[in-house]
Amino acid sequence: MNERSEFSNKIGFVLAAAGSAVGLGNIWRFPYLAAKYGGGLFVLIYIFFVLTFGFTIMMTEIVLGRKTRLSPIGAYKAINKKYSFIGIIAVVVAGLILPYYSVIGGWVIKYFVTFITGGYISATNDNFFIDFISSPVEPIIWQIIFVLMTAIVVLRGVKDGIEKANKVLMPTLIILTLGVGIYSMSLPGAIEGLKYYLIPDFSRFSIEGVLAALGQMFYSLSLSMGIMITYGSYLKQNDDIEKSVRQIEIFDSGIAILAGFMIVPAVFAFSGGNEQALSAGPGLMFITLPKVFHSMGLSTIVGSAFFLLVLLAAVTSAISLMEAVVSSLCDKYKIARNKAVALTTVFMIVMGVPSSLGNGIWSNFKILNLNFLDLMDFITNAVLMPIGALLTCIFIGFVVGTKVISDEVKLSSDFKKEKMFNIMIKYIAPIFIIAILLSSILSTFG
Template sequence: MSTQEKRGVFSSKLGFVLAAAGSAVGLGNIWRFPYLAAKYGGGAFLLTYIIFVVTLGFTIMMAEIAIGRKTQLSPIFAFKKLNKKYTIIGIVAVAVATIIVGYYNVIGGWVAKYLFTFATGNGAGAATDGFFSGFIGQPFEPLIWQALFIIAILAVVLNGVKKGIERVNKVLMPTLIILSIVIAVYTMTQPGAMEGVKYFLIPDFSKFSVEGVLAALGQVFYSLSLAMGIMITYGSYVKKEEDMEKAVSHIEIFDTGVALLAGLMIIPAVFAFSGGSQTELGQGPGLMFNTLPKVFDSMPMGDLIGALFFLMVLFAALTSAMSLLEVIVASVCDRFKVSRVKACLILGLIVFVIGIPSSLGNGIWSSFTIFGMDFLTFCDFLTNAVLMPLGAIATCLFIGWVIGVKSISDEVKLSSKFRREKLFNVMVKYVAPIAILAVLVSSILSNLGIITL
């Protein structure tokens, strides 16, 4: 029996693209992208982000998927097989996935709570001041929603690659797209919304800033699920005859399309119902949980629109959380040769426990901070500002200067022409490491308050 058969594979390129896009399309697109775009000038941020997606994002995603397909192994063992001296790169990737899935499940639970609130006709309550802080500050209810969210992703991952992850993404991703279009169209037809559309889509070059450029570059990692071990793990399930470059292009289009739809849902809504004030646009992470419920409450059929929106966000959160858990499950199965069922059940309990401090850090443990950050914020900072850029730099240097770009090019060319090979070679050896290092250094100094960009 071949390694590929033992591991299980995606049944088709469509299955792989939808699963990988499902991983990429998550809270990063629907929760994080719109508030960054709103904060950093709308169209100026969007243009910068798209440029980074088709250059740096393409490079790292192609590299990770090729490593996975070439080795047919999960991250730790993939790097170990290529050069055992660099196993640490795979260990960092799995550590990132483990930390993120811990606090991601907490936020997923919050989304589920909001869906329940709007679906039961209580959207007006969610729109009141203090609803969100009152909810997340409780010791027990957020943990219950967190547990329900984890049970949902376990139910999928338990069924494996083809019958679990691929099958569910084939349903959730098209549904998510349809819901996104419906809500975006509804939002853009409201009085005053077109000012928000212009703000979001038309670049105002006076709004370009170093901080905005670095935020866009950092968002590429979060949005495309890079440096988390996900694309390496999914790459290990891809058949040798699949056209990887075309698949990566489709994932980029899918992911960026959802980010665009998310921006068209949220930013025009703020303009239509709140006048597009800088106070509302600059809310940051609270834009989805504090501002949008007020927007929905101002709309006709607000409870229905709100329920559809949070249903869509929940789908996005589930597809990404499944991918993060799959990285850990695949690594444990490869290392300890245990069954998928046993690995899932044990790891489900572990990630729930890991998430408890992130949940309680908003309430009874709020006095405990690390560098002035609550536990969830610190975990987000540690993964997004430190470990993911470090892992991406290490991966680029490993490919460019240790195993050589030819090893990746040869893998890609097994099934297709490598049309962007020259771009890949230059990016992976020179441009990407320098650009990512700039993000790493500036993010750390900015988050620690040492510099203000």
């Protein structure tokens, strides 16, 4: 059997994992949630969760990968035969997210191309976005381009593909984020937005906000979808896992907070302090922001830089999702990487079609009152991810015991936060995860 590929060093691993973590969630969800749930208060709660829960689950996943040197299904199975289904859930989540993530990735390419070719004026037209996403063919073409970009990197493997791409793309992303952020803060009226974004407003504390922070943390750190297990399986035996996790967390939270510096002041300045303008999701990114960029001048440069950075964030996340699926196929069915990449590519394109058409000609087709894209998002983020995380906590905390984790960590360094880890994984994390599960189901159907 071939020897398993490895990242060349810890930086290669940390950049790839951070590339996975930093994605659309950081840019279009974090700033909105922070603005909605009490500004700095939300940021503090979020960081607290990252350092405790996020730390615990991410450590677990990376350790499971490095210890077994297998992708998710095999990793759980190697630890205890009966539990490979937890790995299956993780890979299913990755497989279901991939197609619709690629549809959105395709939208981002379209906007980047529109801005860089100077067509931003049309992008500020109210119907531009809706007309585009509801048209039957064009979004699918952009989606296919996004899928192919992702597939080319994954095809080249761990060192020559994933590691190399992230080593170039992640620093570029940071520079672009800082550039757009500084520009946005220099706009008149930006200070008001900044205050609204960052000063803690304790009167807006709510349980709903706490659970939103927790849910965002799972999504943003790419937990519970087999990604960190897969990337962990390429980590060298002597690389310090605890330190790597800290660095990934700093990266991810840093970019999320900076995204707020880019978006909140600009939207505030543009809308005259209207909080409603800061809506979440596609509306903010594809409708409000193009208008904001247009209004502040330099739109070709700032708008193109912005959509390019979003594209980089999305591609590096999609690469990690695809790698989780591809490496599972390779491990489980013993097929070659190029075959697994080909299969996954076809699957992403075919499954992306209903996600795309659900915004247009198939919009009447609804399950649970959701269109296809929202349905996939709901099944993965609201249901399967928390279930997978809960099962992982129970599996490590009670079935096999936390020693499996600490022994592996200690092969390369001390385990400084071992006590906290043990308490979190056994008792605190499961209770909170059940709370997220209930709240996301209730809020969708309530």
